[in-house]
Structure formats: structure tokens, C-alpha cells
Amino acid sequence: MANLLSDDSPTNLTEFSVSELSGSIKRTVETAFDHVRVRGEISGYRGPHSSGHAYFALKDDRSRIDAVIWKGNFSKLKHRPEEGMEVIATGRVSTFPGSSKYQIIIETIEPAGAGALMALIEERKRKLGAEGLFDASRKQLLPFMPKVIGVVTSPTGAVIRDILHRISDRFPVHVVVWPVKVQGEGCGHEVASAINGFNAMTPGGPIARPDVLIVARGGGSLEDLWGFNDEIVVRAAAASEIPLISAVGHETDWTLIDYAADVRAPTPTGAAEMAVPVKVELEAQVANLAARLSGASSRQMDLRRQNVRALARALPSLDQLLALPRRRFDEAAAGLGRGLERNTIAKRHGFEKVATRLTPDTLSRRFSDWRNRLNERSALSDRILERLIDRQRARLDRFDATLSAVPSRLTAQIDRSRDRFDALSRRAESAVSNDLRRARQMLSAQERMLQSLSYKNVLNRGYAVIRDENDKPVSRAASLLDGQRIAIEFGDGRVDAVTGEGAGGPVAGSGGASPKKAAAAKSSVKEAKQRSPVSDNPPPKQGSLF
Template sequence: MASFFSDDSPSNLSEFTVSELSGSIKRTIETAFDQVRVRGEISGYRGQHSSGHAYFSLKDDKSRIDAVIWKGSFSKLKYRPEEGMEVIATGRITTFPGSSKYQIVIEQMEPAGAGALMALIEERKRRFTAEGLFDPARKQLLPFMPKVIGVVTSPTGAVIRDILHRISDRFPVHVLVWPVKVQGEGSGDEVANAIHGFNAMEPGGAIPRPDVLIVARGGGSLEDLWSFNDEAVVRAASASTIPLISAVGHETDWTLIDYAADVRAPTPTGAAEMAVPVKADLQAQIAGLSARLSGAMSRQMDHHRQSVRALARALPSLDQLLALPRRRFDEAASGLGRGLELNTMSKRRLFERASAKLSPDMLARRLIERRQRVSERAALADRIVERLIERHKARLGRFDATLTTLPARLKAQLGRGKDRLESLSRRADSAIVHDLKRARSMVSAHDRMLQSLSYKNVLMRGYAVIRDEDNRPLSRANALANGQAIAIEFADGRVSAAIGATDNPLPPSVPAQKPAPAAKAPKKSEPPAGQGSLF
């Protein structure tokens, strides 16, 4: 049975290639959806690609559509896309033939109403707070009297005039203005770059580095102030090493830079008032402090002057201080003469006791003993020398007896030895004689010294020595009593006398006792008790 259909039967539909079909669909969609506005939530946003384009999706509770923002359009956006942000995107629908997908090419984008902007601000605020950008510990104190103030604002608005006028009225200082856009596309980046630029200045450079920064803008709507909610501006304000004052909008306007700044001013004029003090107030304060200081110094000087007067009255006078030392000095001076007399008498008594031990009789006895000892040693030396000579003669005799048996040469050597021995013997005799002479000269010198120290030399000049009954010399008249017997020793002898006894004649003079002549060889005697030895 023949088939009614055949595989090679012709069709009435036109054939298209894949590229032709994709291009036709692309033209149809782009023509039908040339300009659309789509409301949705941004999803899958990871920032700009390395090429500068941005790829993400827009979604609602049921569907999603891919979206792309080309590099040229991205730089013109007033609001930058963020993950989870609900926006209204304006653009056109196109397809991508390589994967049979369609997407929206976004040319403009804005948040979906004020509520969306506030939600975005709150989300950023929570994120920045978690990062610590709003931490109060990061806040810096404003300098009390800055020399240079940096202002980041528009150079053509009324804000800069208000700030300059207020600073000039309060305390004129050097003001540096960094002109920026404060609204519109790219304004956020310009403000952030200005903050970074001021912080990058080197101290002491050609342009002075500011001591404080003021970021200022006049009032406006939330959209007008949106640049100061930009992430780059907030991070630049938080990282600033120069104290920063935020003066954006009016007192009721709040932006994220207000949280990151070190101080928030309600208005730009208020920021100028915070930055510098009032010069007139400072001058008045300094004048008041100067007056208080002068008064305090005057009162302090009066107080110290009174204290010194009180202390001076409490101190004793010079006469009172010197009265006791003067009295002690006078007492010491009055007793000095008597003390010298007593000291002289004491020294004289000590000298007399010492001189009593050194009597001429004792010295004579010591000389006799020394002479006897020297004589004994000389006699002993003579005997020793004689014995040595006899001993050597005996040995020589023995040698003579043995010489007869020795050769002539030995006899000659013995003869020389004998001559040498005789020479040594003669030298020994000479040495002994020399030693004896030296000993005798020493004894003579000691004798002469004894004679020179003897008090009898003084008696030869007409003086006399008074002695009591115990033969002790007397040196004071007040030591004698009436009727006391005394002996007066002259150079040629002694006489007896009595104190106050004028009726009794004086006894005949007693010749002075002279030392007995020394024996030739007296026995060795010990010195008397209590007598010191000179040798």
C-alpha cells in the first residue's frame, strides 16, 4: 500500500540559518523594547570587571533578567549598584546570540524611591559600623589653635564665603580650599580624592599641611547629599590623619560622613566656629589671667616678705650667738699661761728624772766596762792569732819534714805556699791591729761625747748644783725648808750648808769624788738597778 506522506515532500516554510534566526530575533526585540524601565533588586553584583563593565541580574519575587552596564555608562551613574539594592533601571533589551539569552543594557539607574535610599544608607551604616569605621576610639581631638585650615567644598557656592567670613571674624588664619563638585556624577570621588590629597601633604613643604579639615556643603534633598554617603568618601574621612569636621547640609541633615568624621558641625558656619577660637575672647582671657598672675605674685611676695620678717624676729642676735663662744675663748685664753707653766714644769720633771738616770758616774762605769771588754777581746784575739800562727808553723814543720822526700818541683810549690801563708799571717796580724785601733778610736769618741754631755762642764763656767740630803738636785727655792741641810757642788768639790742657819759655820769643803782609775782588766760588772745603758 502506497504511503500518503513522504520524507522528501517539499514544505511551504522558509528555511533560516541559526545566525539569521538569532539576528532576526535580536532586531525584533531591540525594536520592540528599545527603551524600557525595569524595577527590580540587584543580584549577583561583584563589582566592575577588569574590562570596566559590570555584570549582574535584576530580579523580583518570580523572575530574573540579566543586566549589563558598559564601561562608558558606568562612570556616568549617579548611584553605583550594590548587592540587594532595589533600583529602577532604564535601558534597552537585547540578545546575546552566542548563548540564546536576552539581557537589559542599563544606561541609567536610580534607587526605587526614598525608602530604598534610606534602606541603602542603613545597610551601609551597619556594614561600616561592623568594620569599625564609626568607632569613637578612632576620633581625634581638634587642635585648639590651628595655623592652617583645609576646606573641601565647591569654590562657587555661598558655603566657602560663609566659612572664610566666619574665620576672618573670629581668628584669621591661613585657609586652603580644595575645589570639588558637591553634587552629581563623580562628586563622591572628588571629595574622597581631596581628603586623601590633604593628608598626602608633607609637613614643612611648599604648601603648608592643614592642621584641621572641613568638608562642607549646603542643604538639599537626600539625592542632593548622596555623594557624602558614598563609600569612598566615608572611608577617606575615617582614614584621615588630619582631624576632620563634617559640615554637610543643615542641622537636620545626616549623612554617613558625619559618622566617620571626628566632629560633626550643624552648619558650615558652625564648622568654622569649631575650627578656630575667638581672638578677642582669647586676648581678654589672657589679660585676665595676666592680671590674676600679677596679683598672685604680689600676694605671694607679700606673704614671703612677712614670713621672712617673722623668721628674722625669731632668730637670735649676733651678740647672743657669739656670747658663749666668746666666753669660752676668754676662759681658754686666761688659762693658757698657767697651762704653759704647768706643762713646762711637767716636762722639766720628766727631763730631770731622765737626766738622773744618766749620771756621769754611771757613764764612767760603762766606759770602764767597755774598755775592759775591748781589752779582753784584744787579748783573746792576740792569743787566737798566736795559736793560729803556731798551728800553721807546726803544719809547715810537718810539710818541711815531708819535703825532703818530694821532688824539687814539689818543694818549690811548697815554698810558694809557705810564702803565701806567711803573707796571709802578716795580713791577719795587720787586720787585727787595725780592728783594735778602730775599737779604741770608737771608745775615745764615746768618751769625748760623754765628757761634752757632762754637767761638770757647766760647773767649770761658774755654776753650782744644789742637792738635798738624798743627793737629789734641787731646781726650785720654794722646795727648800728653813734649816734643811743641803750640799753645793762646784767644779772643784762640794760644800755643806743649811737653809737659814747663819750662826753655824760651814763645814770644810769636801773634795769632789773622782772616779777611781780604771784597772787594766777589771771584771765585767752589771749596771746598777734603774740605770739605763748607753751601749
């Protein structure tokens, strides 16, 4: 029994290598399942690989099968795979010998029924809505009167003819059509490229940049309108800088581009009506506004004319306007003379106040100071000049002693320098002499002026100055008392006297007058008192000596 079960027992089974067995299984599977349709839920989908192929799995509640879509087929798919999407995949089953796995190679894919499509639309709507692509704050206002309208639709359908006909009836403007497929594979990519292309146009370019866009298509089933539910189309519509009108299908048809567009139109014809106003209505409105403006202008002009007339009647006459300025001018002219008189009196008082401070004694002291200062400066200049001459002479003597050993060819130059020095010395002496002479002449002139202004010249003409015991001038007789000692100054000297009758004999004057002259002066005073006794009215004040 053991021998029968040993490995060395002969057998009639064919021996295969691993590669041969794997290849045989691969051919068998591909032959038996060369074209199959599988219904299941997409699982593990992460988008296309860097190579362009898509790898995921199809599963149901009990089993799972790997799936792959090659790069060439992936770009042709009408419906792109999404995670959790229930689909019907058409393709063939193959094996991968390297890992003993089998997979389905998908050629086409489609949602599993209309309910699945609606569920996919709702899921995509929630996703894009969460990103804010459908927010009302992103919506733009349509221009009231666009100059250029861009239309994204099929160039051969009835939609473009309806749009052009409606625009030409309402308000003819320039229309730019971007032809695209509106159904089938690649529809979404072409519509998104058209929207992005219109936005990429530059103003003033060879093709006019539209002011508003219309994305239009006629009615159809959910599958026919599926291209306008693509995510790429929705994102392009939301990112459009040009206001966009969505007119896809009939009024009851809704696609995701309707939520992302700035305005949704129920039909393509309705989109044309939203894009442009009615020209006839605008012309009628403009005519109505022009008539109202003309009437308002006329009424306003009449009102302004009445206001001007009323204001003209309220304006005063020219005499009334000039009465107040004329009165002010007369008052100013009348007060000008009084103002000049008061100004003259004020100036005279100021001059007299200054003149009281200007006395002969002040001038004498000032002239004496100037004379002493001039004499000091003259003596100082003489001493300075003498020192300078002595210093230059000593310097010249040193130069003579130094240059005595100089050759004879320098003798002429030394003589010229000595002559120049002598000339400068003479000029300096002459300049100093001239300065001293001018200073003496100025001092003499000032002294003559002082003598001419001195009150002693008045005394030499026969007048006298009465001074009290404090040597102050007496200007009124009433200010003297009987028996008061006074001094009378004449042009040639002074005489002392006593006021009143019966006073003592005269005292020798300080000016060196003789006793005879003093007696004569005393008798003159007595006679003057007898002839003109002191009255209650004081004599007039002595005038200025100047």
C-alpha cells in the same frame, strides 16, 4: 500517509543558518526593546571585572535576567550597584548569539524609591560601623586655635561665603579651599580626593597644611546629599589624620560622613564657630588673667617681704653666732699644750722601751756577725777572683796556642788584646783591693764605735760592776744576802767576794787578779759596809751607761 510525512516532502519555509537566525533575533529584540526601564533586585554582584565591566543579574520573585554595565557607563553612575539592592535600571535589551542568551545593557541605575535609599544607608552604616569606622576612640580633638583651616566645598555656593564671613568675624585665620562638586555624579570621589589631598600635604610646603578640615554643603534632599553617603567618602573621613568637622545639610540632615567625622556641626556656620574661638573674648580673658596675675604677684611679693623681715628679726647677732666656735677654739688651744706634753711623754716611753733592747752585748754580737760575714765574703771574692784570673789565663794560653799558626799580620791585634786583658786584670785587682779596703775601714769604724760605747771604758775610769753567782749585774744592795758569792768586775779584771761580815777568805778571781788585790778589795768592801750600813731605803738605780 507515510509519504506525506516523510522528510523529502516539499515545503515553502525559508531555510536560515544558525548565525542568520541568531542575528535576526538580536535585531528584533534590540528594535523592540531599545529603551526600557526594569525594576528588580541585584543578584550575583561581585564588583567590576578586571576589564572594568560589571556583570550581575536582576530578579524578582518569579524571573531573572542577566545584566551588564560597560566600563564607560560604570564610571558615570550616580549610584553604584550593591548586592541585594532594589534598583530601577534604564537601558536596552540585547542577545548574545554565542550562547543564545539575552541580557539588559544598563546605562543608568537608581534606587527604587526613598525607602530603598534609606535601607541602603542603614545597611552601609551597619557594615562600616562593624569595621569600627564610627568608634568614639577614633575621634580626634579639635585644636583650640588653628593657624590654617581647610574647607572642602563648592567655591560658588553660599556655604563658603558663610564660613569665611563667620571666621573673619570670630578670629581671622588663613583658609585654604579645595573646590569640589557637592551634588551629582562624581561628587563622592572628589570629596574623598580632597580629604586625602589635604592629609598628603607636608608641613612647611608651598601650601600651608591645615590644622583642621571642614567638609560643608547646604541643605537638600536625600538624593542631593547622596554623595556624602558614599563608602569612599566615609573611609577617607575616618582615615584623616587632620581633625575633621562635618557640616553637610541642615541640623536635621544626617549622612554617613557625620558618623565618621571627628565632630558634626549642625550647619556650615556652626562648623566655622567650632573651628575658631572668639578673638574678643580671648583678649578680654587674657586681660582679666593679666590683671589677676599682677595682683597675685603684688600680694606674693608683700608676703615674701614680710617673711624676710620676720626671718631677719629671728636671726641671731654676729657675736651669738661666733660664741660657740670661739669657745671651741679656746678649749682646743688650752688642750694643745697638754696634748703636746702627753705626746712627748709617750714618745719618750717608746724610746726608752726600744733603748732597753739596745745593749752593748747585742751590738757586739751584731758587729761580730758582720765582721765574720765580711771576712767570709772577702775570702770568697779572693778565691773567685783567683779562679777567674786562672780561667782567663788558661783561655788566653789556649788562644796563644791556637793563634801561633796565624800569619804575622794578626800579631799586632793579639798584642793589643793581651794589653787590654792585662789592663782589665789590673783594674779588676785594683777594684777588688779598693772594695776590701773600704770594707776594712768600715769594719774598723764600727769597731771603734763599739769600743766607745762599751761599758769597759766606764770601768777603766774607776767604776766596777757587781755580778751575782749567775753572772747577772746587781743594781741594788738590798737584793744581796749575807754570805752570797758575788763577782766584782774592774777595768783590768774580775774579783770574787762574799757578802756579809766574817765571810771566808777571798777566792782567786777569774780575771787572774793577785791575792793582794783580792784582800784589798775585801777590806774595801768591809769598810764600805761599816761606813754605810744597809738601810731600808735602797740606793738609786744605776743610770744608763750611754
